[in-house]
Structure formats: structure tokens, C-alpha cells
Amino acid sequence: MGIYLNPGNAGFQRMLRSGYIDKTDMLSIVNDQIDTVRGLICISRPRRFGKSYAAQMTCAYYDCTCDSHKLFDGLKISECSSYEENEEIKQEFENLLKNRKPSKLMELISRSEKLLSDTLAGNGDAVAEAIKNVRATNYAPTFYNNEQSLRYAIKFAYIVCIDRYMKVEELPNGKGYADVVYIPKSDTALPALVVELKWEKNADAAIEQIKNKHYHSVLEDYFSEIILVGINYDSETDKHTCVIEKIVK
16 A cells, blocks of 8 residues: 555645546556565656656545545546456445445344354354355346456455455465465464355356365465365356365464
8 A cells, every 4th residue: 555645635636636647557557466475566656757646546546435436437447347346346336335224234244143153063054154145135246247246246245354364366376376365373272264156157166276276375374274266156056056065284
């Protein structure tokens, strides 16, 4: 994360009206790195060329205190899928926190608590049903048409993990990158979770990929128990499936 001593949203509005040079390709690159092991990003500001463009644009785009969405309509970032996906997730959280009754937020947390419990217990059918419910209640993006959409549904489904785990996406383990890894925080006694997502395949294939590519190997020296979670969505049947295996040292 960076701290920019710039006038953010207001400054970017003024800049757009005074000959802005569209550099929003940078935002799509940053979006691709969020929630991955490459999430530490340095944005430099060359003194001789457009030194304030990057800072004010970035500050406005990621400003949570106001709606900057329309500021970027017509710019290159608005053509990227991450532009709409980020707004979708942001809007859902805002709806939960501002527009919906507290009972709705509590319901999501309660369901997520049960989902985590079912995951730790190895109840794959219950996990698949929980993710289906998340999807049905529109916590996932409306454009539910690829593995990335399933990834967003997982974020909402496991929302209670935020205080107990560090979530890392595309963690380099073994011979590839694990889709989502939940690493327990030091003050918990929870097992690590390795989640592999599939689209139009099957959950068993997800588990086999974890094991064949040794995605869990980097965790073995630190955790006595690792839970492997394979999740698949089949659009023809509109069905989620889940297979869970435990590795105990």
C-alpha cells in the first residue's frame, strides 16, 4: 500500500479537464497483482514527465471514501474486466455495510462460520451447498462465467477467515501456483487450507492437481495439518461440487 499526499478524487477531476494523458494501463496491472504474492508494488513518479498523474489517478481509483467509478468511464481501464469486477465486489460490501439490515451481514457471517467448520470437518457436500447459496444470494459477481467469478464467490464464502488467516492467491508452491491458500495466523491453532478451483471439470481433478504439483509442500514444515479443498462449478448443471482431503503429519 502507498500513501499519496495528493488531492485524490478532486485533483483527478481537475486533471481530466486539463489535458489528461491516459495512463490507466497501470491500474489494470496493479489489479492483476492484488491478493497475490506479487502484491507489493512500487509506483514511481518521474520528475520530468507527468509526475503527479500516476499518484492522483491511483489515489482516485482506489479511494473508498467516494464513488470514483464515473471518473474512469471512457478511459482504457474501463475496458478491462478487473474494472467491473472490482466495482462489483466493492458495491456488494457497501450494500452489506450501509444499505442492508445488520441481520443480513450477520447471516453472511453465520453462513461463513458454518462453511469454515464444514471445511475443517471435511464435509465437501456442505461446502458446495454453501458456495451455491453465496452465488444464489448475489454475493458473487453477476457475470458468473469463468474461474475468476468462482474465485470471487470463494472470497465472500470464507469471509470469516479474515481475522484468522492470511489469504494468499496464486501462491508459488511446488510446481506451480495454488489458486487460494489460507495461512493460519500465529494466534490460532487452525490448519492451513489449500484451495484449488476448477471450471467445467471436476473437484477430484482439483485435488489431484494440488497433490501432483505439490502445492502444499511449502506449508509442510510449518503446519501439522493441511486441508486440501477442490471446488468445481459445472455451468450445464449449475452445480458446485467439492472434495476435501486432509494431510496430517
